[in-house]
Every structure is written in structure tokens, then in C-alpha cells.
Amino acid sequence: MRRHQLHPADTNGESVLATGLGAELSARLFESLQRSGQRLNAEQYVRGLLTLPGRKTLRNIAAQFDGVAAQQRVHHFISTSPWDWMPLRRDLADYARQTLMPDAWVMRPTVIPKSGLHSIGVGQHYLPDVGRLVNGQQAVGTWLASAQAALPVDWRLRLPERWLESPLRQRANIPDGAMPGTLEECVGEAVTEVAAAGNPPHCPVVVDADGVDGVALVRRLSTLGIQSLVRVHPDTQLRLDRTALPKYGDGERAAGELTTSLTRLRQRVNPGNSRTTASVIPVVAASSSRGASLLLIRRWSPAGLPDERLWLTPAGTSSLASVLALTRLPDIVARDFAAVSERVGMRDFAGRSYPGWHRHITLACIAHLVAVLGPGDTPRSTRG
Template identity: 30%
Template sequence: MTPEELVAVRVELEAFAAEVFEPFARNDQRRWGQVYLRGLLTDGKRKSVEPMAARLGVDGNRQALANFITTSPWDPAHVRARLAWRMESEIRPKALIFDDTGFLKDGHASACVSRQYTGTAGKVTNCQVGVSLHLACDHASAAVNWRLFLPPAWDPASPKADPDKTPRRQRCGIPDDIGHVEKWQLALDMIDETRSWGIEVPLAIADAGYGDAAAFRLGLNARGLNYVVGISTTMTAQPGQAVPVTPPYGGTGRPPVPSYPDPAQPVKQLVIAAGPRAARPVQWREGSRPGTGRSGRKRMYSRFVALRIRPAGREIRQATDGPALPECWLLAEWPTGEPEPVQFWLSDLPADTPLTTLVRLAKLRWRIEHDYREMKQALGLAHFEGRTWGGWHHHVTLVSVAHAFCTLQRLALTPKDPAPA
């Protein structure tokens, strides 16, 4: 960039920060919020307080930055609400996307650190896990809400409480009313909070870590949200055309109730029974690698099977009025040359939803992986070295603000409505 362009970007950054940091009660918080934001956006691999302060020149007051991010009493929810309002108007989201990411740690003193599985490492390791909510459309996305997952070992009320971890809660500043909650419940809580800000998006997207939980899908239904969620191959269901039947009554004992004549089958078997000839080719977007697409990039293309099914399970039966299980879509990706399908999704979108729409919405989850990659590699999402609950929430919020600013800069250079496929 030329010096003039750099000045223009800095002016835009200051205006954006002033808008998002408007809830701050004090001028010094606004000042150090902008400085921290510039630190996240500077060149340099490490985005913890000390190396950022070293790169910020006259604004590089390490102590002031550390106090702002770890102990300053500002509520991150207020900043997230302002960020969500701005990004909703810019992105015009078609979906809320949920996922979680790991923050690898060497020590055990940081809030909520435990040995747990994270996809970041692909294994059980010592880490924190953050759950995030992103506003997303085909061409842009932004993380606007966060939760820090508290493992059972950190919850004094849990039978799995660790006597070495629970005493650290006070030192880490974990509020007394925070206990262990499943990640899918944290996602539902974020929906409720985001709605309280006036953000209404009618569709939820998540991977199988959330989609396998019937309570999560029922929670989305209760909130009036449709969903397209990943599921594992072991989920069981009845075929869409299956109907309950009532066995003959012999006249003694309790009358029989309607039930399905055949046991529910794993969803993988239902797709295999339909066969590879049921798969249809779908192109859902153009990727980033060179190829033959209209933009000169590689076309994202595969074959998919869509079936109407009735998911089974005790929670679903208990929530259903009448003997018939609710009908929904089962979407499976079955690439050419593969002996069996490789990925599965469940959706309660209407029965007349086109296959291309189902595929494009299911594949929209790539946006959250894109956001995580940018926030971790370029903006220091996992570089926070503090140990407190509040400090973690402050840091991830500021990283989300920095990422949103980068997104706005990109949107200013490209059309908001992508060319049709």
C-alpha cells in the first residue's frame, strides 16, 4: 500500500472502532481498544500483549494493554452486539453457523484448561475450547458471539469435578453461576442472546458435533429455526414413506399402540439401499485454486443423494405428537468412484427444497473454517497468554472485531452479490 492508502485505512479503522467501542464507559478504554486492535492487525507472528506492544511504537504501553485486556471492567457482550448490528447490515446473512475450536495450552492454570478433544489438534490434548456463532452468507462471514466451554472437571457440582481445578475458579475469575454445559446448549444460549440484540436469522448450520444431539435440533425447532446439520453415520431413521401400524388387539390387557413394523436403520444403510444411481451431480461454488470456473477458479463439485427420512430416537419420540415421527431431509455426499457415501447431513427444510439449495447450505459451513484460519493465522486468536475468564472473552472479542474490519475491507473491493454459478 502507498502511504496515502495506509492513512485512509487507518482513518477507516478508527471510525469502525469508534462505532463498535461506543459502549465503553471511559475514553481510556476506547483508546486502548483501538491500540489493541491495531496491534492485532500489525505484521508479526505473535499477537500476545508483549510482542504487540513492541511493534506499536509510541502506543506500545505493555502495562496499559495488559490491563485493558485482562482486568478492565468492560462487558464483551456489548461490543459483540454492536459488531453484530454492523455486520448484519453488511453481510445480509442467510445462516448462523456454529462450531468450536481449540486453544492449545502447555500449562494448567488458564481458565477451563483440561485434557479434552479438539479438532484443532485432532486428538485429546491440553487445551481450552471456545464455541462461536458466525453470521454467514455465500461471500462473507463474521464471528459475533463466543462462549468458553467449561469442562466437568472445573464444575464443583459435577461428579467429575477435579479437586485440583475447582479451587482455581476464583483465581481465574470464573463467575460462580457458570457450570458445565454441553457445547450444543452453549450454541442455543448464543442464539437467544443474539436474538436479544435484534438479530434474526432463520437458519442454523453446524457439524455432527451439534447435529447428532437431538436436543440441539429440537431446541432449534422450538426457536423457529430451520437447520442443515452434519450427522454421523450411526444415526438411525425410518424411511420417509414408512407409516406406523397398530397390531391386532386380542381383547385382553392394554390395547397396543401404533408403531413402525420394522426397526430404524442407520442413515448410511438407507443411502446405500438407494444406490449410487440416486446420486445427482451438484456444483456449489468456486474454490480458491486455479481451474475452469467462470472466475478462473476450480469448481467445487460432487454427487449427492437426498432422501426423505424420519429420524428415530427416544428424545424425538417424546417430543412428537402422535405415532408418526417427523419427516426431514437426509443429504449424503457420494463422490464418483467411492464405494459408499462419505458425508451426511440432516435438514428440516421444506419437502420441495431443491437439491442444489440443500447442498449449498450444507457446504456453507466452510465459511467458519475460513474464519478460524484467518483469526488464528493472521490475527492471533489463540495467542492470548492471560489466565482469566474475562481476559479470554475480551481477547476473542477484539480478534472478532479485527476480523470483521478485514472482511469489510474485502467487501469494499468486491461485489456483494456473487455471479450466479
């Protein structure tokens, strides 16, 4: 079975489609669309995301088709047609897992700034890295990532309270089951979807989200049998694991303070081609001194400067070098979101339709895949 690596530098989508790769991907990824017209619309929409210059709004994509009827068909296909986007996302994830050799699932939120209040899900969101409120959409992306590249396969859109009130809810066609959710709840839904997909043992989950209860999330993933690495806030209260560190006290201490003060627990490792120093501290949850043992991990630069991010992972699940390699994957996600996802319109949907947003972003995920596979890399079927 031949497998393929993502090539993030190669984003010539049109040349990829010209090789016939688009036809095979269509057969694999659009098979859940029952009508041939729907499959054709999906192919044309992806082509528009890949080839149109500028913003990939629904209006701009529809304008590439001749005739008012054709443009109306595109609007209907995205905004009001009843096709379900989740089967496409699951087929995309299945295809990527079988052919692109990802190292982990990565869950990471993003805020998409918007100038007005009319786009679906728009609200005020606080961004810790810039220290201010931003008007826009907030969504949690689920990515399949390796040291080479990352591919988005699922998204959860946060809905502020005002979007669940009448008549805005009805105008946006928001389903009855959708509820206003916190960032943590969106991450939890993403975890549930990954677990339901039958996460393989070799593919851990990395969660890089500020404001999530990292201890609780690591515990939840452990009960699901999934290896995990979860970002924690420096103020998170933890206790040293006395079974591993019997000579140390077990009072509650902030995670950030533990990593800066316990210099004896730093060690040299080699995650890849560069030597790295890391704090590796056995801890348990602050609520219990006898809970499951965790490792608190923080990278340090050769100059002795700490990485801003701190991580928790279950103790004894994998080598330190492999865990440190996982801490770098969110940077790959951020890079490829900027380099590829934004180019294929991931941020550009400006409509009010909740189903429309999900359908647009699903097809943008597929466009991201086509953009980075590279011309001439025709994949072979891995089914059967």
C-alpha cells in the same frame, strides 16, 4: 443502501486502518464502551492484533506502548477492567448482517492446543479427526458466513471441572453463573444467543459439531422458527418417513447406512457451478415414526465418493440446491479461521483470566473484520 462482500485474500489490516475505516468502525463497534479511554484502548489493541508480527499475546501487544504505565493500562483493560464484551459482539454481528450479506450463521467448535495447564479453560479434549486427546482450550464459535468468506462474531469457552474449583476459579475471575459444560451445552447457548438477537428468516443456522444430538437440535431450532442444517453422526438412529416413502420399511437404521444403501434416493443437483450428487432421504426420529419429517442429506463426489459429513434439515424448508450450498459453509469457516483469525491472534491469549480471554477474542473478531474488508471499502451507515 450499499452492501459489501468480504474479501478473504486481502488481509492488509494496516492499510485498511489508514483509510479512515478504523475510525468509522470504532464509532459503530465501540459505542458501548462508555469512556473515551476505553475506546482508545480498544482501537490500539485491534491495531496491535493487525500489525504486530508473531504471536499476539497480551504481553507482546502491551509492549508496543511506551512506558510501564501504558503497558499496565493495556493489561488492566483486557484482564480486570469491568467493560462488558457482549454488547461489542452484538454490535459486530449487527454490522456484519447489515453490510456483508451473510448466507447463514455457522456454529463450529475448535480446539486450541496449549503446552501447559495455566491458560484459562485448558483441559484434555478428544479430537475424532485425529483419534487422540489434545491438551488445550475448546470453544464454540458463531460465524456469519457466505460463499465468499466468514466472520466470527461470538465464542463460548468450555470450562473443565477443575476450573470451577477454589482457588482456581477465583484466580481466573470466573463468574458465579459459569458452569462446566458439554460441547452440546455450548452449542445450545450459542443458539440461544442467535435467537435472542432476532435471527431473520432468510439467515438459517448451520451447526457443524461432532457429538451433538442433531435431531433434538433441529427440533429446537424449528420451534424457534429458525431454518437449520445440523451435522449428525453416521451412527445416529433414524426411521424412514413412511408418509414420503410408503413402500419402504420403517425400522431403526443408522444414518450412514441409510445414505450408502438407498442408492435410488440419490439425485443430481447443481449447487453453484458444479454438478453434485446427493442422498436426500426423508426420515423421522428413531423414537417416533410420526414425528416431524426431516431430510437426511449427504453429498457425493463425481467419482462416487461420499462426503464424511451427514446433515439433517427440516423437510420442505428450502430447495435442495440451497441446502447443499449451506453444507459448504463450514469449509469456508475453517479456511478463514486458518487464513485470517489465526493471523490476528485468535489462538494466542495465554492468560488465566476468564474475562481477559473473552475480551481478547472479541477484539480479535473485530480485527478479523477489519483485515478482510479491504482498503478503500469505506462502509456507509445502514442505520435509520
